Amino acid sequence: MAASIGSRLAKAAVAAVIDGEQSDLGLTLHDGAHVAIITADSDEGRHVLRHSTAHVMAQAVTQLFPGAKFSIGPAIEDGFYYDFELPDGRTFNEADLESIEARMREIAKADQPFVRAEMSASDALALFADQPYKCEIIERVSSGAADNDDSAEIGRGETITVYRNTPEFVDLCRGPHVPSTGRLGPFKLMKVAGAYWRGNEKAPMLQRIYGTAFENKAALDEHLHRLAEAERRDHRKLAVELDLLSFPHELGAGLAVWHPKGATVRKLMEDYSRDRHANGGYQFVFTPHLANATLFQTSGHLDFYKDGMYPPMEMDNGTYYPKPMNCPMHCLVFRGRQRSYRELPLRLYELGTVYRYERAGTLHGLMRIRGFTQDDSHIFCTEDQAADEIASLLDFVMSVLRAFGFHDFTANLSTKDPAKHVGSDQAWDAATEALRAALEKYGLPYKIKEGDAAFYGPKIDIDVRDAIGRTWQLSTIQYDFNLPERFELEYVGADNARHRPIMLHRALFGSVERFFGVLLEHYAGAFPSWMAPLQARVLPVAAAHEEYAKQVVAHLRSEGLRVDVVDASDQLGKRIRSAKLDKIPYVLVVGDDDVAATTLGVNPRGGEVERGVPLH
Numbered sequence: 001m002a003a004s005i006g007s008r009l010a011k012a013a014v015a016a017v018i019d020g021e022q023s024d025l026g027l028t029l030h031d032g033a034h035v036a037i038i039t040a041d042s043d044e045g046r047h048v049l050r051h052s053t054a055h056v057m058a059q060a061v062t063q064l065f066p067g068a069k070f071s072i073g074p075a076i077e078d079g080f081y082y083d084f085e086l087p088d089g090r091t092f093n094e095a096d097l098e099s100i101e102a103r104m105r106e107i108a109k110a111d112q113p114f115v116r117a118e119m120s121a122s123d124a125l126a127l128f129a130d131q132p133y134k135c136e137i138i139e140r141v142s143s144g145a146a147d148n149d150d151s152a153e154i155g156r157g158e159t160i161t162v163y164r165n166t167p168e169f170v171d172l173c174r175g176p177h178v179p180s181t182g183r184l185g186p187f188k189l190m191k192v193a194g195a196y197w198r199g200n201e202k203a204p205m206l207q208r209i210y211g212t213a214f215e216n217k218a219a220l221d222e223h224l225h226r227l228a229e230a231e232r233r234d235h236r237k238l239a240v241e242l243d244l245l246s247f248p249h250e251l252g253a254g255l256a257v258w259h260p261k262g263a264t265v266r267k268l269m270e271d272y273s274r275d276r277h278a279n280g281g282y283q284f285v286f287t288p289h290l291a292n293a294t295l296f297q298t299s300g301h302l303d304f305y306k307d308g309m310y311p312p313m314e315m316d317n318g319t320y321y322p323k324p325m326n327c328p329m330h331c332l333v334f335r336g337r338q339r340s341y342r343e344l345p346l347r348l349y350e351l352g353t354v355y356r357y358e359r360a361g362t363l364h365g366l367m368r369i370r371g372f373t374q375d376d377s378h379i380f381c382t383e384d385q386a387a388d389e390i391a392s393l394l395d396f397v398m399s400v401l402r403a404f405g406f407h408d409f410t411a412n413l414s415t416k417d418p419a420k421h422v423g424s425d426q427a428w429d430a431a432t433e434a435l436r437a438a439l440e441k442y443g444l445p446y447k448i449k450e451g452d453a454a455f456y457g458p459k460i461d462i463d464v465r466d467a468i469g470r471t472w473q474l475s476t477i478q479y480d481f482n483l484p485e486r487f488e489l490e491y492v493g494a495d496n497a498r499h500r501p502i503m504l505h506r507a508l509f510g511s512v513e514r515f516f517g518v519l520l521e522h523y524a525g526a527f528p529s530w531m532a533p534l535q536a537r538v539l540p541v542a543a544a545h546e547e548y549a550k551q552v553v554a555h556l557r558s559e560g561l562r563v564d565v566v567d568a569s570d571q572l573g574k575r576i577r578s579a580k581l582d583k584i585p586y587v588l589v590v591g592d593d594d595v596a597a598t599t600l601g602v603n604p605r606g607g608e609v610e611r612g613v614p615l616h
């Protein structure tokens with residue numbers, strides 16, 4: 001006899017849990033110059049291609065819109081942009097993008113060379129006399145005040161380099177470019193967005209045209225397909241369509257309310273996290289949302305993290321801050337009484353809600369939000385325990401990520417910044433080695449980010465690849481040589497002497513909200529059965545079957561399943577379509593035969609319909 005529907009759904013839940021007038025080529029090389037052969041399908045090749053395409057876009061815009069001012073046009077991940085200002089506050093529209101793209105194709109066809117020239121700042125200022133943004137860049141570079149934005153455009157140094165495509169069109173740039181415009185690959189202009197000059201909210205608002213370019217049509221098409229798929233899966237859109245959560249404007253930017261269906265998924269995620277941590281030897285703590293300023297003075301956050309904190313509140317002659325991190329409070333828990341080496345490793349765990357000030361322009365649904373909950377752990381251990389602790393920590397993290405349906409991972413190991421760090425070189429070396437050894441032992445592919453660690457310790461970041469090939473940085477395992485010092489954390493060792501513990505920060509989801517957003521996009525809203533807000537919907541074929549449908553619901557609910565019923569007042573086909581739109585994993589249809597035999601028809605999401613499945 002076939003397995004009952006209740007046991008199938010329960011099994012699905014269990015399974016989920018387990019588991020100078022010359023082209024660049026003619027350039028005279030100085031002694032010691034680096035020469036690299038760059039092919040179009042490499043990262044560097046795409047960078048050169050995209051940046052060259054940005055020049056062509058600027059040329060097209062200046063031809064089509066006389067008087068247009070242009071500022072900077074770098075290559076970015078997946079494409080390029082250029083910032084413009086049109087006369088009389090004119091803005092670009094969709095049709096403009098089409099005509100700019102058409103003109104760019106003509107320029108590509110004309111196969112104009114990219115001709116490099118070097119000149120003095122005063123000659124460059126004369127050349128760009130009608131381009132105030134270019135003049136500003138030249139002045140900053142020539143006065144030695146250039147910052148990274150400028151030098152990306154133009155390089156640092158005495159002479160200014162420019163590239164000429166036509167007698168009329170010349171641009172400030174340090175290169176390199178493709179040899180000529182005929183060597184561009186296929187490109188597409190994507191959108192226009194406002195962008196402040198130099199990212200300064202008090203500076204003029206320019207118009208940024210984004211484009212993308214690839215080495216061949218297949219690569220471009222694949223990218224455009226991925227973008228369309230990403231748009232279809234956008235968690236902000238799905239959250240509304242599936243009634244999961246919302247961002248009411250009365251609440252303020254970057255703050256969400258969770259509706260019952262979203263809250264159900266979130267609770268399942270959190271319950272799963274709690275179960276795994278309980279089984280993994282973690283101890284649960286709770287800490288408040290506010291703390292006196294003295295705590296953040298002790299932790300140092302008011303020195304190095306103030307910009308990321310909410311403004312202070314004054315009360316009782318004291319100053320309080322919403323907490324941006326849970327770590328200082330977990331240090332207080334450790335310090336709450338004398339600690340013995342026998343208690344170590346001490347693994348504290350909290351679903352701790354933190355508040356961080358993110359600039360309004362950077363907020364993005366659940367991915368960048370101002371109040372969020374970290375699945376936050378702090379582990380205190382002895383130096384001798386650290387390497388084993390990290391190896392088992394990595395196993396734990398990976399096992400939980402896999403249970404949520406991720407299977408493709410990479411990691412980054414960030415190492416010491418020689419210019420800015422606390423802690424001894426010996427401690428850093430041992431820590432970095434422990435992290436590296438854990439990655440090797442687990443067999444996780446990783447890159448070393450030399451000098452990229454925060455000043456207080458090296459770390460591992462784990463990136464997951466989602467269903468459409470995007471990577472998301474989720475989990476972090478981070479050493480901290482700073483907080484144990486600042487909080488004077490100590491334990492009594494086997495030798496009866498006092499020792500300072502090693503402290504590890506570990507976030508697994510990162511934030512519950514962002515992880516939920518990533519999952520929502522990864523699954524395109526079709527959560528696996530164990531985390532779906534509703535696992536099944538029962539549909540009686542006709543009114544005569546409603547009574548039996550209610551019995552089916554009551555039975556499945558008694559087995560702990562999330563099930564509802566929609567009565568027969570609408571046509572069956574319409575109700576089935578509506579259940580599919582709600583992305584419910586199972587639609588259970590009951591008719592005459594089912595009432596007679598205590599069975600049901602099982603219509604699984606994306607699977608074949610099976611009739612006559614026994615209820616019990």
Ligand SMILES: [Zn+2]
Pocket residue numbers: 051052055163172173174175176177
């Ligand atoms: Zn350039």
Ligand SMILES: [Zn+2]
Pocket residue numbers: 325326327377378505506
């Ligand atoms: Zn922490």
